[in-house]
Amino acid sequence: MKRNGEESKGRTERRDAAENRQRILDAAIKLFEQHGVEQVSMNQIAMEARIGSGTLYRRYKNKSELCLDLIKDNIVLLFENIEVYLKEHQSDPPRQRLKGVISLFMGFREKKLQLLTGVEEGALAGSHFRFNLHEIVVQLLNEMKTDEHTEPNTVFKADMLLMALRSDSYVFQRDVRGYSAESFLEQICLTFFPERSSTAIHEV
Template sequence: MKDGKISFTHTERRDAAANRQRILDTAIRLFEQHGVEQVSMNQIATEAGIGPGTLYRRYRNKGELCLDLIKDNVVLFFEDIQAYLEHNHKEPPEQRLKGILWLFLRFRESKIQLLKGVEDSASTNRKKPGTRSPLYDELHGLLVDLFNEMNKETAAVRNNIFKADMLLEALKSDAYLFQREVRGYSLEEILELLYATFIAHR
């Protein structure tokens, strides 16, 4: 066999793969050129030389397309977290939680437009009201574990699940951009404020 292509063909036809690459390239170019929010799915389809139906066949909405564009970064992000936790497993959970928040804030900042794209169409477009992405669930699990480590009373688990939900709520595009642009805080200041609000609690 030449390479992975043959087994790949079983799930994606070769012409389709080519189209997919053209979509991705076109989207990246247009997003960089005009900003994620300004670019419509129609525009992407037209510039990629395909019909709108073809585009929507692959990505059910703009959010899925955005997500595909950062999928690799998401994987790297979780690897970073893994590495960080291993290197710092002796630190107190408060510290490790803060470290994860910092990693997340930097990730969020680096992919700010695409993440907003993902969240926007997720909220407009969800069929099931409260469905969260696997990304959400994975982070949520990590946070809950750390909160549990901080407070060993089993009665607190419910509180910790809730607290993790609230913390993730605070990290959403809307809330984050509000702090960043209206309140005018820097990344570092937001980290401190999050720490004081959700972790320090003396």
């Protein structure tokens, strides 16, 4: 059983930890807005938050984990919006539903591009986020399959689709190739799940 002094110390430590977390997040947002996520180091964040680098690394192993913490509420909201969209459009063809899901994700990417780029830099930090999105994509691709022997593996196709939707790929197509968000979405659909004419389906 804890003594009163021990309980008070525990509450103080929890309060200090919460305060440190908020200072870290506030410092990170400030620096990211000023310099961009890629240009800011963990040491800079620690200095701006006025904490030791050890304290920072005990809470966040790398910048990817920090970026994920900054947008985790937005990610939760994204998947809630996707769930609502899929329920409201459950009678639509799977191709149309997948296009809608990708459109929602691209809207999210536009708003949180820098932080999402930071998340993507860490393989483990964004793994749960990518897994959930991958699962949705695979399910919709499976609904589109017409022949197990001629169709590509949907897990592989989903992997390649999500690679094409990564920040670096999206920014390259937008800034270098000159695609608008709408044109990019159309090219993704044409590349990974083009519409088939009824004649083509019968021929398969």
